[in-house]
Amino acid sequence: MSIDIRRFSSLDPEFEAKILELQAPIEALDPGLVGTVRDIIDQVKRGGDPALLALTQKYDLHPAETMSDLAFNRDQLKAFESRVTQQELTALKTAAIRIQRYHEQQSAGDWSMTDDYGNCLGQRVRPMRRVGLYVPGGKASYPSSVLMNAIPAKVAGVSDVVMVAPSQKGEINPLVLAAASLAGVDSVVTVGGAQAIAALAHGTETIAAVDKIVGPGNRYVAEAKRQVFGKVGIDMIAGPSEIFIIADGSVDPDWIALDLMSQAEHDEIAQAVCIATSDECLDAVLRSLSALLPDMPRRDIIEASFRNRGALISVGDLQEAAALSNRFAPEHLELAVASPRSLLEHIKSAGAIFLGAYSSESLGDYCAGTNHVLPTSGAARFSSPLGVYDFQTRSSIIEISQEGAHALANVAGTIADGESLTAHALAARARTRIQK
Numbered sequence: 093m094s095i096d097i098r099r100f101s102s103l104d105p106e107f108e109a110k111i112l113e114l115q116a117p118i119e120a121l122d123p124g125l126v127g128t129v130r131d132i133i134d135q136v137k138r139g140g141d142p143a144l145l146a147l148t149q150k151y152d153l154h155p156a157e158t159m160s161d162l163a164f165n166r167d168q169l170k171a172f173e174s175r176v177t178q179q180e181l182t183a184l185k186t187a188a189i190r191i192q193r194y195h196e197q198q199s200a201g202d203w204s205m206t207d208d209y210g211n212c213l214g215q216r217v218r219p220m221r222r223v224g225l226y227v228p229g230g231k232a233s234y235p236s237s238v239l240m241n242a243i244p245a246k247v248a249g250v251s252d253v254v255m256v257a258p259s260q261k262g263e264i265n266p267l268v269l270a271a272a273s274l275a276g277v278d279s280v281v282t283v284g285g286a287q288a289i290a291a292l293a294h295g296t297e298t299i300a301a302v303d304k305i306v307g308p309g310n311r312y313v314a315e316a317k318r319q320v321f322g323k324v325g326i327d328m329i330a331g332p333s334e335i336f337i338i339a340d341g342s343v344d345p346d347w348i349a350l351d352l353m354s355q356a357e358h359d360e361i362a363q364a365v366c367i368a369t370s371d372e373c374l375d376a377v378l379r380s381l382s383a384l385l386p387d388m389p390r391r392d393i394i395e396a397s398f399r400n401r402g403a404l405i406s407v408g409d410l411q412e413a414a415a416l417s418n419r420f421a422p423e424h425l426e427l428a429v430a431s432p433r434s435l436l437e438h439i440k441s442a443g444a445i446f447l448g449a450y451s452s453e454s455l456g457d458y459c460a461g462t463n464h465v466l467p468t469s470g471a472a473r474f475s476s477p478l479g480v481y482d483f484q485t486r487s488s489i490i491e492i493s494q495e496g497a498h499a500l501a502n503v504a505g506t507i508a509d510g511e512s513l514t515a516h517a518l519a520a521r522a523r524t525r526i527q528k
Contacts, residue, residue, distance in 0.1 A: 095381050097398040099374065101406045102416070114403055115420065115470070118332060118361055122311075129286045129315045136290035141297040147287040153261045154282070159298045162259070164269065164280040172269035180267060187459040188239050188274045194461035195247045198480040204489065209496035214489040219249030222300065223483060224292035224324075225277065226307035227268060229258040229284055234308075235271035236457060240464050241306050241478065242275035248483035253277050254299060256292065258284020284309075289316035293324045306465070306478065327478055331469035332401075334363040335453055336422040336442075338413045338435065341373040343428040343449040349380035351426060354454050356397035357390040363401040365420075367413045374404045414438035421472040424453045443472045497523040 100110050135143045141159045148154045148162065156162050173181055204214030225241045228234055238255065245253050255272055257264065259282035272280055281299055283291065289309075295301030304325035305317060317326045335355035337348055352364040368374045388394055407413045414435060417425055421441035429435055432447035439445060443466030444456055457464045465478035492500070501524045508516035 093382050093386055095378060095385065095398060096395065097378075097381075098403040099378075099405075100403070101371075102408060102412060110403075111416070111419070114363070114365070114401065117469075125311060125315055126319075129312055129319060132286040132312075133290040133294075133316060133319060136287050136296065137294045144283060144287055144291050144296050144298075147285070148283045151285050151287070152258050152283075154259055155262050159281075159296075162282045163298060164272075164282075166273070166278060169269055169273040169277065169280060172266050173273055175266040176270045181270065183459075184235065184239070184267070184271050184274055187236070188243060188271075190459055190461035191239055191243045191463070192247060195244045195463070195480050198244075199247060200481065200484065207496070209499050210493035211496035211500075212489070212491040212493075216487045216489055217484050218487070219251070220245075220303040220325075220483050220485060221250070222252040222254070222302045223250050224299075224302035224305045224307075225253060225255040226284075226288060226292075226305060226309050226313060227255060227257040228307075228309050228313075229260065229264065229268070233265035233268050235265070235267040236464065237307060238268060238271040238277065239275050242272065242277050244463065244478060244480045245306075245483045246276040248480045250483050252279075252300075254292070254302065255280045256283050256288040256299075258282065258288070284313075286312045286316035289313055289320060293320035304483070306482070308465070327465065327482060328467060328471065328475060330465075332361045332363060333358040334420075334423040334468055335365070335426065336417050336420060336424070337366045337426040337428050338410065338417060339366055339368045339373050339377070340410060340429040341368070341370055341376070342430040345373070345376035345380040346384065347449065347452070348377050348426075348428055349384050351428075351453050352377075352381070352402070353385065353388060353394050354452075354457075355424065356394040356402065357388065358393075358397075360393055360396035361400055362397045363422075364397060365403045365405065365422075367405045367407055367416055369407060369409055369413060371406050374406055378404065410435050411438055417442065421467075421470045423466045423468045423472070424456070426451065426453055441472045443467050443477055 145159055200217050202216050204212055206212050223245050227237050242253050255277045257268060264282055289305060291299045292302045292305050302324060306327040308330045314329050318329055333355050337351060339348055348366060352366060355362050356364040366377055385391055385394060407416060410429060418440045423443040425442035426446040427435050428449060444462060446453055446456060456462055463477045463479060467475040501520045504520035505517040
């Protein structure tokens with residue numbers, strides 16, 4: 093079959109224009125969306141549980157008559173472990189163990205230092221008290237997102253993790269609730285959309301306000317997170333999923349084709365790009381795509397994704413490929429090359445980097461152990477994968493000795509004088525009665 097996907101070379105006269113087209117933002121901020129979300133947030137903020145229940149009945153067509161019909165405690169979540177197959181439960185447990193072990197390596201503790209004046213300076217690390225986790229439930233259900241968001245929070249020491257997830261017509265995937273149980277989620281409320289974000293941020297009678305909200309969602313969820321940021325923390329405003337693959341012809345083209353489709357099947361505006369060092373390599377990948385795509389259940393979505401934002405790009409060498417990838421700072425980057433460790437040295441920005449033929453991005457999505465909540469839309473230039481550190485706060489600790497106060501008072505006072513902040517200067521010098 094014919095694949096409708098951009099194909100071009102770095103030698104093309106219009107190469108730069110084509111790259112800029114691939115980098116173009118998906119959509120401008122929709123004023124209608126902004127206003128709708130603001131209204132939903134205001135309804136929940138003013139109306140609490142009754143407003144949240146009414147919005148859930150309206151948007152999710154949920155038959156619940158009270159908020160208690162939507163809530164699950166730890167014991168109720170535990171029961172869902174027996175409602176999935178043994179194979180599914182084993183897979184969830186295996187993934188959970190690997191994710192926990194990886195994230196335990198990120199744990200940070202308190203530290204302190206003492207300088208020559210006897211001043212003790214340090215840092216105190218403490219977990220957030222309460223975190224909200226949003227799990228999508230629209231086009232698909234994502235038990236993997238439960239594990240990826242909840243486990244780092246629990247490793248960080250968060251005592252109360254509340255999960256919200258939409259339940260269309262009262263139905264929810266048992267895998268999602270089984271994953272919540274295994275990940276240590278403390279409670280689940282089956283509400284979704286902007287109204288769920290509003291409840292987490294402002295609190296209702298059933299859902300206490302949280303310190304931070306994490307987890308992906310649709311554009312209403314993303315906009316709601318943007319609007320409540322400041323009232324609470326958020327992980328990120330996530331864009332469509334992305335995969336970039338740098339290939340030199342040494343990896344089976346079927347594997348590359350499947351990895352491209354694995355991200356394209358997320359939705360019609362996901363981005364799948366292969367950057368290869370030869371036309372022959374791209375020819376092989378294109379043949380594999382043509383052979384494999386007809387059997388994909390989500391074929392229509394994959395085709396739309398390729399058509400909208402996909403690309404096959406040929407470049408002169410691997411260094412050029414790395415430089416091009418760095419411009420995009422992709423969410424997922426596969427180095428499908430003979431010497432991935434050597435090429436890694438040239439990669440500056442990417443959410444997750446997969447090295448070599450056997451490192452399928454799908455393994456990172458589910459069970460390698462690393463986190464699949466990653467920066468998108470070029471945000472890997474300045475942000476990082478979700479981790480334990482996202483659920484901790486750090487406080488600076490300052491204990492100044494008498495000798496230290498004498499030694500530093502005029503330093504602070506002089507700088508304060510230069511800023512015309514007289515009270516600052518006086519406060520620094522008061523401890524020592526040092527005069528100008």
